[in-house]
Each structure stands twice: as C-alpha cells, then as structure tokens.
Amino acid sequence: MLDAHEFTDSLDAELRSFLTGVDVDLYGKWAQTRGLPATPRVGRHIEFTRTGRRITRRTDGVAALHRDPAAEHVSDMLTRLDEEVERAQRTLPRIRLDEGDLLVLDNYRCWHGRDAHTGARTVHIQTVRTDDA
Structure with a gap:
C-alpha cells in the first residue's frame, strides 16, 4: 500500500503538473480486455470530486488519448511516473x-x-460513503 497523495506531492513540479493537468485514457491499454469497453475513460491522475475530495489514481493500463498531439510527451511522463512508482x-x-x-x-x-x-482468492467490496463523498 502507498499513500498516493503523499507520494505524488513529493514528485517534481513537472510530473505533478502532468498528473493534475493532463487528460489521459485511464484504461486505454486494456481496451476490450478484462471486460472493459473500447470507449476511452478520460480523466486525470489527480482530480477532485464535486465536494472537493481529492482522488489520486494510477493504473498500468493508462495511455495517451487517441490522436493526442502531445502523445509522445504523455508517454514520456507516464514512463517517468512508472519509474518513480x-x-x-x-x-x-x-x-x-x-x-x-x-x-x-x-x-x-x-x-x-x-x-x-x-x-x-475471494474479494468482497463494500462501499462506504460519507456526507463528504
């Protein structure tokens, strides 16, 4: 387990800016596998809910958006993130x-x-929501 907020806050400014400011396809490498649709799941690694709660994501299925003109930069930043992780x-x-x-x-x-x-391996998932969620 890793405290993702603390970890990403410790990264250099360029990587933090990428994580908070660049849309990616969070499951693009997994399209049509593991039961996931080919439809992109566009988001950022670090986002906030409507009530301001921070979400810090990471998946090994992340990819640059289709036809993103900055795809090479996105790939470079994803490689850097993988190395830090x-x-x-x-x-x-x-x-x-x-x-x-x-x-x-x-x-x-x-x-x-x-x-x-x-x-x-048996996994049971229970979702607990608070007033802040």
Whole structure:
C-alpha cells in the first residue's frame, strides 16, 4: 500500500503538473480486455470530486488519448511516473492477510496491489460513503 497523495506531492513540479493537468485514457491499454469497453475513460491522475475530495489514481493500463498531439510527451511522463512508482515499491511494507482478516482502504487516497499467490482468492467490496463523498 502507498499513500498516493503523499507520494505524488513529493514528485517534481513537472510530473505533478502532468498528473493534475493532463487528460489521459485511464484504461486505454486494456481496451476490450478484462471486460472493459473500447470507449476511452478520460480523466486525470489527480482530480477532485464535486465536494472537493481529492482522488489520486494510477493504473498500468493508462495511455495517451487517441490522436493526442502531445502523445509522445504523455508517454514520456507516464514512463517517468512508472519509474518513480517502481522506486517507491521496493520499500513498501507488505501486509499478510489470514483467514478472517479484514483490510479497509480509502481508494481515493491509497494505491494498493497484491503479490502473486496460489489458492482461492475471494474479494468482497463494500462501499462506504460519507456526507463528504
């Protein structure tokens, strides 16, 4: 797990500006796979809800928008972001969940993943909304 707000705030100004100011296709590399439609999911890595709550996203499926004249720059910035994330991942703590354990994360703030494993994997997602959401 990684506090994505803290992490992205620590990046250099050019990369932060890219994350907050440039639209990308958040799932473009995955179009028509994993059940995702080919329709672009246009957004920015860092956005805010209507009530001002920050959302910091990251996906390995992100791509430049189709026919974006700045596509080369976008690709370069995505590569830089990947390199920074890889550097951070090396030092992240790992959490082992055993049967009956529950992990609660703020998906607007926390980037998370999992290591490869064998055996059954069951995930139940519960959405909790507050007045601020």
